[in-house]
Amino acid sequence: MFTVEIKKDDETLGIKKGEQYLAVRYPYDDEKITLVSRVPDGFDPECNQYWADVKIIPKKRKTN
Structure with missing residues (x-):
């Protein structure tokens, strides 16, 4: 999940x-992703989006 x-x-x-x-x-379909839940409230839009219509948010790296 991302x-x-x-x-x-x-x-x-x-x-x-x-x-x-x-x-x-x-x-x-390799051109699409499924939206699972909105951050932060968890709303499920029950839909898919094309990769071109979204931007990947990188995970924050843990620092020691």
């Missing part, structure tokens, strides 16, 4: 530019 940021609003799907979601690869 975190993505939405690049543009999509009124049909109810997602907005700047929102962040936990996501997984969509198993049936």
Whole structure:
């Protein structure tokens, strides 16, 4: 699972530019991901997005 940021609003799907979601690869199309839950409230939009419409948010590295 990884975190993505939405690049543009999509009124049909109810997602907005700047929102962040936990996501997984969509198993049936390499061009898409499945949005699992919005960060921080956990809302599940029940939709997929194209890779081109999202930006990957890198994980923060733990420092000792």
